[in-house]
Amino acid sequence: MKTTTAHQTELSANIVLFCRFLRNKSFTISATEEADALAAVSYLPIHAEDYFREALRSVIAKSQFQQAKFNEYYYEFKEQLKKATDSKAKELPEEKKQPEKKNRATQFEALKDWLNLTPSEEEKEIAAYSDIEVLSKKDFLDLSEDEMRLMLRVLQKMARKLVHQKSRLRKVSKRRQTLDLKQTIRANMRKGGEIQQLVFSQKKDRKLKLVLLCDVSRSMDLYSRFFIHLMYAFQNAYDKIETFIFSTALHRVSEILDNNEFDKAFATISERVPHWSGGTTIGSCLRDFTQHYGHGMLDKKTIVLILSDGWDTGEPEIMKGAMKTIYKKSKKVIWLNPLAGSPDFSPEAIGMKTALPYIDVLASAHNLESLKQVLIQLRSRRNLLYTL
Amino acid sequence: MKSEELSQIKQMLHGQGYIDDGAIAMSVFLAMKLEKPLLVEGPAGVGKTEIAKVMAKAMKTDLIRLQCYEGLDSTHALYEWNYQHQLLYLKMQEGKGQDIKALEENIFSDKFLLKRPVLHAITHPEQAVLLIDEIDRADEEFESFLLEVLSDWQVTIPEIGTIEATNKPQIILTGNRTRELSEALRRRCLYLWIDYPTFEKELAIVKSKVPKIDQKLGTQICAFMKELRQMKLEKTPGISETIDWARALASMHLTYLDKQTVEDTLGVVLKDWQDIRHTQDALSELLEKTGVTSRIG
Structure with a gap:
């Protein structure tokens, strides 16, 4: 009984640590995700690591890019955690957390490794993976053929989005959108003010x-x-x-x-x-x-x-x-x-x-x-x- | 005990002929357990919509589907007042000298409310599956409409007040990234990315969907599709195309692929004339990679 609870707390602490680790890797993780992650784990068999990893992934990673990177980060974190525990094997789980909190004061080599990475390098690494992210800052001169193709897609999307601008003006609509009272009353005047026909309006397209x-x-x-x-x-x-x-x-x-x-x-x-x-x-x-x-x-x-x-x-x-x-x-x-x-x-x-x-x-x-x-x-x- | 539930989900998916690779079952399992919407993204035709269908079938409940499109607004997704009925009702009450306030309350009551998919789903007598298909096609405005439902399971109608869910529906949102979805929406959902399947997975899917297919033909089809997806195409074919093709070829009682058959039936797989032309040009090479021509001669 006692061991399971201890195990649980250590697990929870590690999940929180892992979330923090991922935040450093530019994942956006709010308290909701952390809570979800903890909840998710409680539904799972404790010893099946694959399940554990998959569960965390579906809760924490919120985009294709993050999902693709998740496994790598997971193992990286695990590796570091292992190193950290090995070198201070007898430390209690609570204490293990502290050096990570303190950042610069850490004496663990492994933790130092990733902390020493300058943010720019890290950004580069992430950007290099995510095509569009990196493309958006790259000078057009440096684009390769493939990137050009991708760029064209992005541009087409942007262009298409611009076409569908709505004006604030409204026009009569055949679809049932917002009821246009003024037009409804006007249309029914010739029927003796008896309202039989409804007129709807919709926003006009702004033609550019x-x-x-x-x-x-x-x-x-x-x-x-x-x-x-x-x-x-x-x-x-x-x-x-x-x-x-x-x-x-x-x-x-x-x-x-x-x-x-x-x-x-x-x-x-x-x-x-x-x-x-x-x-x-x-x-x-x-x-x-x-x-x-x-x-x-x-x-x-x-x-x-x-x-x-x-x-x-x-x-x-x-x-x-x-x-x-x-x-x-x-x-x-x-x-x-x-x-x-x-x-x-x-x-x-x-x-x-x-x-x-x-x-x-x-x-x-x-x-x-x-x-x-x-x-x-x-x-x-x-x-x-x-x-x- | 806990792993049993997960494997039950796996069996449930399997039982409906849905082949998963672990990640899908896990996401479905957690979405059900944590009572959160599941956002599924991936290229076209990899079985995103299918997840919702399979879930509804397995849970033996209704699937309520909301197909998104540009210009979709709350009157088509959430609710609308039945104006005609309201007018008729007013007409009928005319001359009865009814109290105005009571009349107004009557007009804006449940009776005159047309429930659109989202409202329908949350007021459903049992837990339903709500599929919001191709959410990225709807406007950003519409995304914001959904936020209330997704996190608080309620819909606010100004005239009535807030309607809370009787049973929290299982919501599945799908999208294929024609537009980046907002951070707010992502945060409220669990996320699942489905990619093109591996060769083994695709073969398993083909076998399960087209049981009468010849072993060799199935293998060749999947190998061919795998190579085809490596090409730069306007519209890369998904699993649904593979299944269609496998069905078509199986119904012709073929047992292997050859160049002529592929050429004749390419329209099943590729839906863009430029793609078809490019592929025809590179067909011999493609088939060689698939290992078809070598066998014929």
């Missing part, structure tokens, strides 16, 4: 119109492949989107992106665009855009996204005129400059300087995390904020 202008000149070469990925993701999620690429001349590529799978679209685009990776005349390209398409495509519901590093070899005046028109006619102008990701960036390029007064948001978008910030911008109105 997007124009993408992507620089594919040589200076942008490294990023443009990625940006085409981005455009592709958008093109497939939105109805009202127009995509252009430019270097020395402007090309409309919406249809190519619309009707093909990515690799083919990419190949077709590079084939059709003669000045791929040539020099840039941003100004004249933007002017072409405003002259030929601006009238039909730009309005106060349209957000314009320009992807370029701002190295313009043309006249600044042309650029200025074009940017002014775009700014005036659109809802918002977002300029993505991958160079802006480096800490010592300042908008030095003449093109960039000229365009700056006509840009609502200037962002780096050199990795997924910064891109996410930009996508949030797509939801809001013009607010004259520079995010660098």
